[in-house]
Amino acid sequence: MLNCRACLWRCIEALDAPATNIRRLRCDVNPIFLPAQQRRLQSTSREVVRKEPWRPRHQSEVDKRSRNKNEPFEKSGFAANQKKLERAALRQSTAGRAVDTPNLANLGRRDPTISDTDWRNRKNELRYLQDPLDLARFVKDELRKGKVNEMGQLVRMASHSMNCIVSWNHLIDHYLAQERVGDALKVYNDMKKRAQFPDSYTYTILLRGLSINAHMSGVLSKALSVYHSLYAPNSRVEPSIIHTNATLRVCARAMDMDALWGVAAKIPEKGPQSANEVTYLTIINAIRQNILVNAPKGETEDEAAARRERGIMEGRRLWEDIVARWRNADLRIDEELVCAMGRLLLVGTRPRDWDDVLSLVEQTMDIPRLVPRLGTVERRQAGLPQIRAPNTPAHLRRDDDHLGVDNPPMRGDEFLALMPHGVGAAVSNPLSYVRPSNNTLSMVQEACQKIVANKAAQEYWEMLTDPTTYNIAPDVNNLHMRLRNLRLNRASSAALALLQEEMMDKGIQPKPGTFRIALSTCVRDKNNHNSLNNASKILQVMLKTLEDADPKGVSMYAELALTFPLAKGTDLVNALTILFPIVKSIRMQLGVGGGTASGRPGAAYLKGEERQDAISALRKVYAVYDKLLLSNMLPEEQKAPFKEERARLSSFIQRVVFKDKEQGRDWGNRSKQVDVDMKEYSEDADLHSYLKDDGSERGLSHSRGGRDGRSARRLRQEESSEPKSVNLDARGGS
Incomplete structure (x- = not known):
């Protein structure tokens, strides 16, 4: 085998x-x-x-090429396409076919306005946005990128399979922020049509958005329609005080007091829908705005005073309700509400209204009054000056309304300090008093200014800014109000000290208005022999602080130099020395200007009212030259440089006014007044008379009588004896 x-x-x-x-x-x-x-x-x-594979010894040519990679089929395009399809089939089988998520099961009827590409893109986005929270976040992020139409399509498609109210709210909020009120209301109505019922946040966003667009026509009616729909029998949302406050804000900005009181009438006295501090704040500010802005045409002074009186009484009655609820711990008051009531009182016409501001501060902040109440015996014994109210009618200056037939309560009782509850004050009910800040400081200073309580203003300032008590750091508005009190008291030295110590030393940047108030204080204090020196120091601080000198401030300084009764030749020379670089800066601003559109540093070209202020300032500086040259304050041999500078300034003023007139620039009524003044200016005297042989004895006449042969020597004698009789009308001063 x-x-x-x-x-x-x-x-x-x-x-x-x-x-x-x-x-x-x-x-x-x-x-x-x-x-x-x-x-x-x-x-x-x-x-x-191992058994070796059998191979025939003799192979045909076809067999040889079939076993080689160089056979014709492998090189053909058919084989290449077949391999490509094979690889695609393998990839598809590996990835698996995308399975539709549950939210894609019902996308509703396709909108014919959406293209095929957009439809596929929105469908792919919804495949990964199955949760309403993820959808809302995605919509909010994409709206910030400006994809408004795409997100509108996405939210409408998602509404068929999920509850996406938050996403709809984002759409409404975006449209309202972009001032597209019509589109926001369309989205709001479309939302309800798709069974996406608005919630409380939807109405809050809608009403607040309408309040920031209250300047558009028809917004008030739309806001009232949305607000009243909350009280409909089929409403799914219970109205809250937040919705009421937003609606009140729309009414206040639209200055429709009837609509405001109609909304306020629906507010219950108790419960979660009762008024809070924002409600009272909105109503009080609306009353104040209506008094100041919404005045009927052709209103007389008595009618305006009566209208203000009605507004103040509405505010007082409202404050009685506020205090009662605050005392019962049903309401929390803050500084903004207190200051709103205080500023409403400050726009009143009665001195009693202004005086009650200090009582208001004592009632709500526990800050004692530093000046006795108006009409009390202590007030008369304190020797305070009489309050002057020139704009108040005579019948409103007396506080005897409580003696009438109706016997109303005495005005001012609403702001009396509250007494603690308890038997013999042993068991008290402490109130949460308001802590003052910068707003209160400005309000108190303004009240002291109106009732002419300069000493009390200083004491309030020291008490509120003291680090051991309230430690209020004054801001620019506080310092402006303090400067106004100093101006009322003619305290130019104190104004200079306040400017240097409270602003410059503490790094607070002054504004042009700061220097105007400080310089006007020096003008009011012109009888003080240090007033011109203080004004010079204030002007030097302005040159170090501001890029360009303020024309109105320069005009005030020149006016002080003209009207300063104790001025000497050296004082005027020092004033002109300080004004010399300022005049060069103003001339550049009136001429060509150094600043360009590229933002490079340089003097800004003045236009409009600022241009006329600059011309007026130059005219007053010219008047200072006249006062120095046409008087005996300076020896004749020292007048030559001032005469040359006056000639240059006169030529520049004439050239600027002539060019503005030739180019047809209409700067308003002030431009016409300047042209009239310059015409009288040229008719009264020869602007270049000092260039003649007898120029040292002939100057610019200050009245038409100067053309009748009155000599310059006699004119200088009259000016030296009566320094206040200089007529500045021809030079733009007054």
């Missing part, structure tokens, strides 16, 4: 088994080979036990 090659091969093939199979044989079976023989079989080489 072993002589046959096939039989021998089958026997050897049966013995050719891996070692693992040998180990798996049952232990009770005798092995065919010994271990040494098994190792010998395992290490048998491949050439001995």
